Amino acid sequence: AQRVTQPEKLLSVFKGAPVELKCNYSYSGSPELFWYVQYSRQRLQLLLRHISRESIKGFTADLNKGETSFHLKKPFAQEEDSAMYYCALSNQAGTALIFGKGTTLSVSS
Amino acid sequence: DTAVSQTPKYLVTQMGNDKSIKCEQNLGHDTMYWYKQDSKKFLKIMFSYNNKELIINETVPNRFSPKSPDKAHLNLHINSLELGDSAVYFCASSRTSGGGMGELFFGEGSRLTVL
Numbered sequence A: 001a002q003r004v005t006q007p008e009k010l011l012s013v014f015k016g017a018p019v020e021l022k023c024n025y026s027y028s029g030s031p032e033l034f035w036y037v038q039y040s041r042q043r044l045q046l047l048l049r050h051i052s053r054e055s056i057k058g059f060t061a062d063l064n065k066g067e068t069s070f071h072l073k074k075p076f077a078q079e080e081d082s083a084m085y086y087c088a089l090s091n092q093a094g095t096a097l098i099f100g101k102g103t104t105l106s107v108s109s
Numbered sequence B: 001d002t003a004v005s006q007t008p009k010y011l012v013t014q015m016g017n018d019k020s021i022k023c024e025q026n027l028g029h030d031t032m033y034w035y036k037q038d039s040k041k042f043l044k045i046m047f048s049y050n051n052k053e054l055i056i057n058e059t060v061p062n063r064f065s066p067k068s069p070d071k072a073h074l075n076l077h078i079n080s081l082e083l084g085d086s087a088v089y090f091c092a093s094s095r096t097s098g099g100g101m102g103e104l105f106f107g108e109g110s111r112l113t114v115l
Helices: none
Strands: A003-005 A008-014 A019-021 A024-026 A035-040 A045-049 A073-076 A082-089 A096-099 A103-108 B004-007 B010-013 B019-025 B031-037 B043-050 B054-057 B065-072 B071-076 B088-095 B109-112
Touching: A003 A096, A003 B071, A008 A019, A019 A082, A019 A103, A019 B109, A024 A082, A024 B010, B004 B065, B019 B088, B019 B109, B043 B065, B043 B071, B054 B065, B071 B088
Parallel strands: A008 A103, B010 B109
Antiparallel strands: A003 A024, A019 A073, A035 A045, A035 A082, A082 A096, A082 A103, B004 B019, B019 B071, B031 B043, B031 B088, B043 B054, B065 B071, B088 B109
């Protein structure tokens, strides 16, 4: 079965500290993985996707097929990074995204 | 110039009533979705339509009936509302391509409260 697991409901860090939001998945074949972010009072929006292999707002995520993980990382957290982060996986048919339960990131000064 | 718009944003109603939520996208996308976000912020796919054709119906009660009059609209009608239907309903759209899932563009959500 396809599944996305985000083990942390809440992650609190201080400004300038490194951040790692964990995501593990269950999927047969080559997964298509994404991170979506929802800032306060804003729409849910795409942050990055693994096939792009790019860094957005200082965030990166590497697909590790051996560990079935797609953790989101940032070396130095900023207060404006505070938001809800969802890891998502394309379903087998490529017709919808399956979301994890989300992790709230809180960055304080 | 809103890309994906939903109405109403807030809906408070009594158990047993019937209500509708409307969604429109002006991005020229051919696929539209309804997601439900429960009180624990868990986002779950309900329906997906591609070019007005139902693609996904994820074990949603029959009381929920989506309707897509054209590619740009996907409405959600809910009959005989129950307390457990209280949630935020998100509409989204994407462009279908041969290269896998396109980026989902979400609406602001419609918060439904059933009393």
